[in-house]
Amino acid sequence: MGNRQLLVIIRSVINIFWILQLILLFVLFVYTLLLVLNVDFFDVDVLKGFKIHFSKIEFIQPLIFNGEEYNFNLTNGEGRLHVENLQQNFIYYRLFAAFIDTFLYLLILYFLKKIFNNLTDNDYFIPENGILLRKIGFTIIALALLPEIIHYFTDLQVAKYISIENVILKTEFNLDVQTLLLGILVFVISLVFLRGIELKKDQELTI
Amino acid sequence: MPIITNLDVQLAKNKMSLTELSERVGITIANLSILKSGKARAIRFSTLELICKELNCTPGDLFEYSPD
Amino acid sequence: MPIITNLDVQLAKNKMTLTELSNKVGITIANLSILKSGKAKAVRFSTLESICEELNCQPSDILEYVEN
Numbered sequence: 317m318g319n320r321q322l323l324v325i326i327r328s329v330i331n332i333f334w335i336l337q338l339i340l341l342f343v344l345f346v347y348t349l350l351l352v353l354n355v356d357f358f359d360v361d362v363l364k365g366f367k368i369h370f371s372k373i374e375f376i377q378p379l380i381f382n383g384e385e386y387n388f389n390l391t392n393g394e395g396r397l398h399v400e401n402l403q404q405n406f407i408y409y410r411l412f413a414a415f416i417d418t419f420l421y422l423l424i425l426y427f428l429k430k431i432f433n434n435l436t437d438n439d440y441f442i443p444e445n446g447i448l449l450r451k452i453g454f455t456i457i458a459l460a461l462l463p464e465i466i467h468y469f470t471d472l473q474v475a476k477y478i479s480i481e482n483v484i485l486k487t488e489f490n491l492d493v494q495t496l497l498l499g500i501l502v503f504v505i506s507l508v509f510l511r512g513i514e515l516k517k518d519q520e521l522t523i
Numbered sequence: 524m525p526i527i528t529n530l531d532v533q534l535a536k537n538k539m540s541l542t543e544l545s546e547r548v549g550i551t552i553a554n555l556s557i558l559k560s561g562k563a564r565a566i567r568f569s570t571l572e573l574i575c576k577e578l579n580c581t582p583g584d585l586f587e588y589s590p591d
Numbered sequence: 592m593p594i595i596t597n598l599d600v601q602l603a604k605n606k607m608t609l610t611e612l613s614n615k616v617g618i619t620i621a622n623l624s625i626l627k628s629g630k631a632k633a634v635r636f637s638t639l640e641s642i643c644e645e646l647n648c649q650p651s652d653i654l655e656y657v658e659n
Contacts, residue, residue, distance in 0.1 A: 583651020588643035
């Protein structure tokens, strides 16, 4: 398979992701709108459940295994908490994090689309690609940090205002190390790329 | 850029055009234009030699340093 | 080589060593040595600029054209 064919295929995949993210953004928007308007035709309480993370849930009723009873608990999980008629804003914090997440993904895909447009135009070693790569690096770093920061503060609020017997809500900061490292990697690659372009320019402008 | 290129001055003194110089020293007009306009980042000594020889001048006539 | 560099002369006039110049202008000793010894094939204008600034001289003091 030629280099060019590969480029076209990857560009199509990026375009599909782009459309999917746009749909997701639209769904999030409609979802938020339904919540804010508190419409009758839709059971808003279904929407109002919001994600919680828990460290431990202990059960009073024992578990039965092969006719024998055992004490048991659930640890380190997440689920959707539905509370009837609760006037709370937790779900809006979660939605805000989701909006930022989607927005950052769209931004990365937008930069990628631009790079691939340049590549299919046979513009490989140009400063614009380096700058786009650097922006992608920054955006991936933001993607690793921003939504998690919002989740962390939401978790703190939830744990502060909601208490459930036998349930310990989790309020730890989950740093996404892999994504963070990926962002740093892309950033470093962009620096090397930009330096390479500078050297090439030096070479070309040595008369 | 505090290093000023006076290629245009030397060309005028010798009543020579960039095209003529290009033909005589065998450096493309594009490259000589870059040099003349001050967009060049570095100069090869071989180029400097050819230009100096052709225009009967010294490197000091071509380049000038003026502090900001 | 008809283009000769007089970096050593200018350094002597300023009572400066190559190491001192290297530290002041931020160009490696290796690169300055190449320039000083006449092994350089080209010179960056940025290098010329920082040397001129530091040694209080003109490009003509550093670069010279001598006919064969």
